[in-house]
Amino acid sequence: MANIKILVGTTFGATQEIAEDCAAQLKALGHEACVLRQPQYDDVVAEDTEVLLVCSATIGQGEVPENLLPLYLELRDRFPLMPQVGFGVIARGDSSYDDFAEGGRQVADLLRELQLRELVSPLFLDACETMDPEAEVDAWIQGLAAKL
Numbered sequence: 001m002a003n004i005k006i007l008v009g010t011t012f013g014a015t016q017e018i019a020e021d022c023a024a025q026l027k028a029l030g031h032e033a034c035v036l037r038q039p040q041y042d043d044v045v046a047e048d049t050e051v052l053l054v055c056s057a058t059i060g061q062g063e064v065p066e067n068l069l070p071l072y073l074e075l076r077d078r079f080p081l082m083p084q085v086g087f088g089v090i091a092r093g094d095s096s097y098d099d100f101a102e103g104g105r106q107v108a109d110l111l112r113e114l115q116l117r118e119l120v121s122p123l124f125l126d127a128c129e130t131m132d133p134e135a136e137v138d139a140w141i142q143g144l145a146a147k148l
């Protein structure tokens with residue numbers, strides 16, 4: 001059983017719903033999962049953090065949503081190395097924009113720099129293609145859970 005902290009980056013709420021679905025599925029598989037809508041630096045670097053699951057949309061011109069941005073910037077500034085922590089990223093965007101899913105990509109890049117272990121490749125969700133990504137998310141979570 002793993003302790004999974006789900007960090008949400010959202011502006012309009014769609015990615016929050018995805019994060020809640022992930023939490024429900026991970027709990028059904030016997031893991032501990034909590035969704036952090038305003039994730040703080042201390043939550044992330046806490047000793048009980050085993051896995052970070054980042055569910056992030058993109059806003060502006062390829063930017064991390066405002067609710068996740070302070071944590072992103074603090075991690076980038078303070079640069080805590082966390083090789084003992086695993087991670088996965090769900091990056092939601094819209095391919096009609098130039099910088100598709102760039103917010104999630106930026107977070108994934110930073111977590112790699114901080115030496116977290118990438119458990120599975122990021123899942124990219126295109127709001128332009130599918131409004132209801134539940135099946136894709138469920139399959140991806142199964143893949144993640146197999147690595148825990």
Ligand SMILES: Cc1cc2nc3c(=O)[nH]c(=O)nc-3n(C[C@H](O)[C@H](O)[C@H](O)COP(=O)(O)O)c2cc1C
Pocket residue numbers: 009010011012013014015016057058059060061062063092093094095097098099100101102127
């Ligand atoms: C003003 C605005 C800017 C956006 N910029 C981007 C972008 O640069 N790249 C991208 O992939 N998606 C972009 N999107 C699309 C959102 O990421 C997408 O609609 C997503 O589903 C929103 O998720 P949320 O409801 O969790 O905020 C933008 C949407 C808006 C409204």
